[in-house]
Amino acid sequence: MQTLSEENYLKIIYNLDKQGLKKITPTAIAEALSNNPASVVDMIKKLTEKKLLQYEKTKGVKLTEKGRDIAIMVVRKHRLWEVFLLEKLGYGWDEIHDIAEQLEHVHHTDLADRLDKFLGQPQYDPHGDPIPKANGETAITYKTLLAEIEEGKNCRVVAVKDTSAAFLQYLKKLEIGINTNITLVEKIPFDNSIVIMIGKTLKTTVSKIFAENLVVQELS
Amino acid sequence: MQTLSEENYLKIIYNLDKQGLKKITPTAIAEALSNNPASVVDMIKKLTEKKLLQYEKTKGVKLTEKGRDIAIMVVRKHRLWEVFLLEKLGYGWDEIHDIAEQLEHVHHTDLADRLDKFLGQPQYDPHGDPIPKANGETAITYKTLLAEIEEGKNCRVVAVKDTSAAFLQYLKKLEIGINTNITLVEKIPFDNSIVIMIGKTLKTTVSKIFAENLVVQELS
DNA sequence: TTTATTTATTAGTCAAGCCTAATTTTATTC
DNA sequence: GAATAAAATTAGGCTTGACTAATAAATAAA
Numbered sequence: 001m002q003t004l005s006e007e008n009y010l011k012i013i014y015n016l017d018k019q020g021l022k023k024i025t026p027t028a029i030a031e032a033l034s035n036n037p038a039s040v041v042d043m044i045k046k047l048t049e050k051k052l053l054q055y056e057k058t059k060g061v062k063l064t065e066k067g068r069d070i071a072i073m074v075v076r077k078h079r080l081w082e083v084f085l086l087e088k089l090g091y092g093w094d095e096i097h098d099i100a101e102q103l104e105h106v107h108h109t110d111l112a113d114r115l116d117k118f119l120g121q122p123q124y125d126p127h128g129d130p131i132p133k134a135n136g137e138t139a140i141t142y143k144t145l146l147a148e149i150e151e152g153k154n155c156r157v158v159a160v161k162d163t164s165a166a167f168l169q170y171l172k173k174l175e176i177g178i179n180t181n182i183t184l185v186e187k188i189p190f191d192n193s194i195v196i197m198i199g200k201t202l203k204t205t206v207s208k209i210f211a212e213n214l215v216v217q218e219l220s
Numbered sequence: 221m222q223t224l225s226e227e228n229y230l231k232i233i234y235n236l237d238k239q240g241l242k243k244i245t246p247t248a249i250a251e252a253l254s255n256n257p258a259s260v261v262d263m264i265k266k267l268t269e270k271k272l273l274q275y276e277k278t279k280g281v282k283l284t285e286k287g288r289d290i291a292i293m294v295v296r297k298h299r300l301w302e303v304f305l306l307e308k309l310g311y312g313w314d315e316i317h318d319i320a321e322q323l324e325h326v327h328h329t330d331l332a333d334r335l336d337k338f339l340g341q342p343q344y345d346p347h348g349d350p351i352p353k354a355n356g357e358t359a360i361t362y363k364t365l366l367a368e369i370e371e372g373k374n375c376r377v378v379a380v381k382d383t384s385a386a387f388l389q390y391l392k393k394l395e396i397g398i399n400t401n402i403t404l405v406e407k408i409p410f411d412n413s414i415v416i417m418i419g420k421t422l423k424t425t426v427s428k429i430f431a432e433n434l435v436v437q438e439l440s
Numbered sequence: 441t442t443t444a445t446t447t448a449t450t451a452g453t454c455a456a457g458c459c460t461a462a463t464t465t466t467a468t469t470c
Numbered sequence: 471g472a473a474t475a476a477a478a479t480t481a482g483g484c485t486t487g488a489c490t491a492a493t494a495a496a497t498a499a500a
Contacts, residue, residue, distance in 0.1 A: 005457065027477060039458050041479060046456095057466090057478085089334040102326045108319045114309040225487060247447065259488055261449060266487095277448085277496090441500100448495070458484080465478065470471105 002052075004105050007074050008033065009043050010052060011104075013061055014071035018138075023060035069136065073112060076132040078104035079125035080115045086126045086178070087119070093126055094163035126178055128158025128215055142218055147194070147211035149184045155216035156181055162213040170210075174198060182216065222272075224325050227294050228253065229263050230272060231324075233281055234291035243280035289356065293332060296352045298324035299345035300335045306346045306398070307339070313346055314383035346398060348379030348435035369404045369438060376401055379435040387433060394418060402436065 002010070012032045016024050026044065030037040044061060047053045052067035063071060081103040085096040113134055116122075123139055124130055130139040149155055157180045160167065171177070176198060183197040192208035222230070232252045236244050246264065250257040264281060267273045272287035283291060301323040305316040333354055336342075343359055344350055350359035369375055377400045380387065391397065396418060403417040412428035 003456080025477075026479090035457090036459060037478070038460080038480085042457075088338055089331075091334070095328070099326065099328045099331065103323075106319065106322045106326075108315070111309075111319065114311070118308055223486075245447075246449090255487095256489060257448070258450085258490080262487075444497100444499070446495105446497070448493100450493075451491090452489100453491105454487105454489075456486090456488105458486105460483085461481090463478100463480075466476080468473100468475070470473075 001107075002050075002070060005043070006047060006050075006052070007070065007105055009040075009047060010063065010067055010071040011074045011078075013053065013063055014068065014075060017063070024062070025060050029061070072132045072136045072138075074104050076112050076134075077106070077115070079129060079131040080112060080119060080122070082125045082127070083119050083122045083131075084115065092163065092168070093160055096126060124158060124217070126159060128217055143215055144218065145212055146182065146184070146196070146206075146214040146216050147192075147208060149216065149218065151184055151187055154181065154183045154219045156219055157214060158217050159215040160213055161215060167210075167213060174204065175202070176214075181219075182214075221327075222290060225263070226267060226270075226272070227290065227325055229260075229267060230283065230287050230291040231294045231298075233273065233283055234288065234295060237283070244282070245280050249281070292352045292356045292358075294324050296332050296354075297326070297335070299349060299351040300332060300339060300342070302345045302347070303339050303342045303351075304335065312383070312388065313380055316346060344378045344437070346379055348437075369436065371404055371407055374401065374403045374439045375436040376439055377434060378437050380433055381435060382433040387430075390430075394424065395422070396434075401439075402434075 009029065012029055013024055016028060016032060021028060026037045026040040029044075030040045033040070044053070044055050047067065048055055051064055052070065053064055054062045078100045081100040082096045085091040085099055086093070091099070116131075116134070122131055124141070128141060128143045130141050132138045143158060145161075146155070157176060157178055159178075160171070176182070181199055184194060185197050185203065186195040188194065188205070193205055194208070194211050195203065195205050197203050229249070232249055233244055236248060236252060241248060246257045246260040249264075250260045253260070264273070264275050267287065268275055271284055272290065273284055274282045298320045301320040302316045305311040305319055306313065311319070336351075336354070342351055352358045377396060377398055379398070380391070396402070401419055404414060405417050405423065406415040408414065408425070412431075413425055414428070414431050415423065415425050417423050
């Protein structure tokens with residue numbers, strides 16, 4: 001059994017690795033956790049003794065299999081809880097992360113599996129990050145901004161960057177929510193505005209600023 | 221903001237008071253938390269400084285208004301999460317308590333209210349304990365053993381006292397679950413067994429022991 | 441009322457997890 | 471290669487919330 005703090009370290013190391021960081025150093029971890037490198041060194045020692053990670057000065061920190069299993073479970077719970085908070089409790093995109101940070105540490109043998117089943121085995125969380133399966137497998141994600149999609153391409157809304165009331169209200173008016181399907185019809189060179197098709201019927205034009213704040217996943 | 225530990229103290233003090241304990245002493249708290257009286261004395265000092273409780277040697281510990289508000293919120297969350305775990309995730313009566321002990325400390329402004337709404341504003345948790353309302357009001361702990369109900373009365377199952385597999389399986393066989401309607405048809409003086417009507421059709425006889433372990437709420 | 445017994449309290453420790461400041465090591469740059 | 475900068479580490483300290491052991495106070499019994 002791990003403490004809350006240990007779980008956070010394992011999770012951060014897992015995330016840094018997934019983000020493609022080649023060498024995971026004490027300072028990188030310290031920055032990600034907003035704490036002191038000296039504290040990180042202590043914890044690396046502790047987690048190494050517990051055989052949850054390995055540390056070589058030249059290669060940086062690596063999770064052991066056991067450490068990765070724990071990290072994946074924490075991430076899985078975090079993302080499942082985010083889906084719950086958004087879909088079932090009606091929280092906003094900008095609120096769910098902090099609550100899920102607490103919920104991810106709730107322990108019980110099959111909690112994640114039950115939650116997964118209850119939510120209908122979602123593939124992605126509301127930020128577009130893939131939810132690891134019970135066996136640890138993770139779907140690959142290709143997240144990008146609507147503004148960067150090519151003409152004719154189809155995509156799915158996974159998140160928003162701007163969470164201001166003005167933007168969210170505008171989204172609501174356009175009936176754009178999570179998982180909404182959007183096709184990029186045409187890019188207007190003059191002002192970089194974009195013609196999009198929302199769902200299968202509603203065609204409309206949005207500004208560059210708008211398109212830069214909508215995080216989507218390419219589908220085709 | 222309180223720590224997890226502080227919240228647990230406030231909750232225990234609230235519960236001891238609700239249980240009717242006249243004088244809440246450091247030893248009583250220590251026993252309820254299975255820890256040392258010396259630790260309790262330390263915490264009483266700390267919580268008194270924070271104005272969350274008052275302590276007089278003669279009267280014991282009392283929660284201040286602020287302390288009670290916090291305790292009620294923790295209890296409210298605990299019981300709401302228990303309902304969630306049982307009804308939505310399908311956990312058993314005997315598993316939900318430990319998980320709710322963790323979930324009750326998850327903080328967010330309107331978490332309890334959203335959960336309450338999502339669950340359909342339940343009045344009781346699966347153990348038959350009343351769920352405090354947002355304003356702190358608590359329904360009367362209205363736990364009645366089937367054995368204490370009068371003949372002809374109608375009631376609703378709110379919880380079980382015994383959570384052994386044997387009892388739960390028996391309940392399943394009889395198709396008795398939470399919210400099942402039961403009418404007390406007749407009491408047999410010889411061995412205190414009871415004839416009940418489950419729902420509107422199934423009539424059966426159950427033992428005294430059985431009836432003592434079913435917590436119900438009188439309806440009529 | 442005096443003695444026993446139970447409670448409460450104080451004093452001193454300890455582990456976890458963080459911190460700062462100082463030092464050593466490793467990378468960079470001139 | 472030497473000087474400088476950045477990163478890693480060590481040493482020592484702090485806070486929280488627990489503990490044990492010793493003492494003081496209150497309660498109960500003789």
